[in-house]
Structures are given as C-alpha cells and as structure tokens.
Amino acid sequence: MLYTNQQRHLLNLHYIHPVPINRFTKLLQENPSLENLHSYSALHWSYIFNLPVAKTKEFPMKFKEISELPIVELLRGIGCFPIPYCHSNYPEELKQLCDSPAVLYGKGNIDLLKMHPRVGIIGSRKATDYSRKALAFIVPPLVDHHIPIVSGLADGADTMAHQAAIEYGGDTIGVLGHGFSHMYPKKNQQIAEEMARNHLLVTEYPPYFPPAKWTFPMRNRIISALSSALVITESVERSGTMSTVEHALDHGKEIFAVPGAIDSPLSAGPNRLLDEGAKPLWSGYQIIDSLQ
Template structure:
C-alpha cells in the first residue's frame, strides 16, 4: 500500500477530524489556515490542533496496516469512482479484506428492516443466486435482520459481499454479528468512512446509508416500515437515479408497507434475481 505525500496528509487530517472530503479539502488547500479554521469553534480548533500534533510523528499508515486496516484516500486509485458522485463523499475509506471488490462493476445493494423475518430469507433465496451467477457483489450494512440475511445469502451461494459499517473497526455493532464480520473481513470486504476509534452513534448510520447506495448500481428492498433507515437509503438511491426493486409483501404485514409504497410510486417488483440480471446485461 503506497500513498503520496498529499494522501498521507489527508489520512492524518481525516484521522484527527473525520469529516467528508469537501470539508477536508478546503482545510488542506488552506494548509490549516485561519480562513477555514474560523468556521470551527474555538474548542474544535483546539481539539483538532492537539490531535494533529499527536499524530504528526506517528507512522499512521504502518500502524493501520499492522491492524489489517487498509486506508483508501479519496485521491487513491483504489477509491471507487461511484462514491465521487456524492455531494459529500468520504475523505478516506478504511477497509478490511479484499479492496478489489470496490472495482467490481456489478454491485447490488440488498437492504431491509432489522425486524425482517422468514419472508426476507425466502426473498434472498430467490434473488441472490442469479446475482452470484452473474458475478454481482452483494452490498449491505451488517445490521440485524435483512442486512445480515443478504450477507449470509451471498456467502451461502458462493458469491462476494461488501459490508458497510457505521463505525470504526475497533467497535462492532451489532455484537451478534461478530463472527459474520470476521468472515467478511477475511474473505470479502468490510469498509467504513470512520477511523478505527470512532464509536457508533445515531447519526453515523444514516451517513453509512449514502455509501451503500453510492456504491451500488441497483438496490433491492425486502421488508421495511414506511419510516426507517432503509427507506432513507432508497430515497438517496432515487435521488441519484439508481434502479430500485421492491419485493411485494403481504398486505397484512407492517413490514410490507415500505416496499409496497415504493411499488405504488414506480419501483420495479421483484421475485427473482434474473430480473436484475436482465437490467445489468442491458446496461
């Protein structure tokens, strides 16, 4: 792993102040000058300067690599072009596993409720195998429920999967997915925009959702309530012109309200993964 001097500088700045790239590039261009720092509070400036002073003598890249963490700055060739289309792309991605999966052309996000049940498992068994046969990478967020099922289905059927985390690698949420996360880190890919020390918080998961959407050309929703993080991910995808598929659900299930509403608004119904394969071939 090689970084340019500028990428080293960006990595240390992001490690100290994990903000999206547009904010950090202003700071870099001003060389931490007063023009930009005036936009920070005095407390924030003090904290930033203290952290930078502590990081300055440290071989940060080597320290991360020793932990099995691969940092991918915005300007590095391994950084996925799809994320550069976001208005607030991550300044640095931290990866564990095979970063080559980021360059795969066909990435399909499969998401849904943390309360998803057997109906979503059935949907995965119908949707994932054809995608795996077509060499698509399954992207999700390692949350309970549908996300977990999506990762497990990709692995079960011999495919590849990317899990996008809402926290740094020194934390894991949910803890129940520790074994799954270990498997993905060894054989697939875990990524996050947060430095390893960064703990999960309510606001970090909506930020994570834009990465799930941004990486993927197509999104599938299985089960979801109308108001949820899943639906916010879908809204982000629609804003960026992504293809959205929804699994039609039983009318008496609260977790059918989200996908059924999307179907009413023009999402494509899906009951078999070949429906997505056809669109990938056409594109």
C-alpha cells in the same frame, strides 16, 4: 498500496477530524498539497472548518502527535487499508456524492471495489423469514453472474443478505456505521470477522470511532453509491431503509422491491415503493436483465 505525501497528510488530519471531503474544501483550496499543516493555529483550524475556537484548540497538538506516528503501517497491522479521496483506488462511485467520505477504511478483499456491477440488498432490522425466503430466489442468480452483494451488516435483512451471498458462494461488501474497533450489533462479530478475511468491510470512520445514531443514516449513502441497483425486501414506510432508497433515487439507481402481504407492516415500505414506480422483484434474473 502506496501513498503520496498529500494522501498521508489527509489521512492524518482525517484521523483526528473524521468528516466528509466537502468539509475539507476550504483547506484544499488554500493548501492543495496539504503541506505545513503542523504550523496551523487553533484559530486557523477554526476558520478552515467553520468551528468555534474552543472546538479546535487541541487540533495543533493532536495533528503533531498523529503526524509523528506511522498511521498507515499501524492500520495495516490490524488488517486495515485506508483509501484517501485523492487515491487511485478510491471508488469513483463515491465521488458522485456531495459529501463523499474523505477516507474510506477497508478490511478484506479490496478488489471487490473494482467489480461491477454490484447490487445492494437492504431491509428492516426486524425482517422475518419472508426476507430469507425471498433472498433464496434473488441472490443465487447474482452470485452466478459474479455480482457482489452490498449491505450494511445491520441486524435483520442486512445480515440475511450477507449470509445469503456467503452461503451461495458469492462475494459481499459490508458498509459499517462505526470504526473497526467496534462492532454493532455485537452478535454480528463472527460474520464480520469472516467478511474481513474473505470478503470486504468498509467504513468512513477511523478504527476508534464508536457507533452513534447519526452514523448509520450517513452510512446509507455509501451503500447506495456502491450499488448499481438496490433491492428492498421488508421495511416499514418510514425507516433508514427508505433513506437509502432516497439516496439511490437521487443518483438514478434502479429500485427493486419484493411485494408483500397487505396485512404485514414490514411490507408497507416495499409495497409503497411499487406504487411509486419501483420494479416488483421475485427473481435475481430480473436484476441481471435490467443491469445488462
């Protein structure tokens, strides 16, 4: 993957200040080529990012240090390929977001970002065996039609979705809420390594960036954007799963929900979505018919 000087400058800056592209608007309007950023003072960075000078006082030194390193080559050394917003390989779907990732970091098969359609499958971290049984009816038809499965590699339903895609011989994309030097939850280390080899992991955070409470809700908008349709297996009414649904609805995505028992708290979310107009789902062929 080749990079222009502008893309390398954006990557260097994002490495020390990993924020969405809308936070770079003022800078790109002032300096579209991103040249001579080494000359910017802490006061200027304060103006660019609308931050107190106390928070930008180390920016000049950090940018100088990062610019002297072969960041692209170092990332390649750990199997990571960065895709800046202005790069031709950057997914067009992510550009529909008001706060698109300024850089998307990937590990694995980048060609999965060019495959369409893709289907997101999400649900509760406490998902039961009911989700696994439902995926046995949903995932195989998608795999047969070469449709990658997108999810967040969280515990529960997300992990089940990735596992089902792999077990049935399909492709899957995991969207992380942290950099590649971390793994959350820890017990997903093995499947994450397999996906990094044979499937795809993506994140908007540089490798050093740790997981935090706010990074996972941010991650949800990427799951939604990369998915042509979204499936919810099990979820309580108020959860991160529902925030992903809201992102999908904002962008006109088809929502499918697996109906559940009325006495199950984890079916409250999908059943509520069905009442609000989501499509009931019991077979992956329903998704295929809808997408076609």
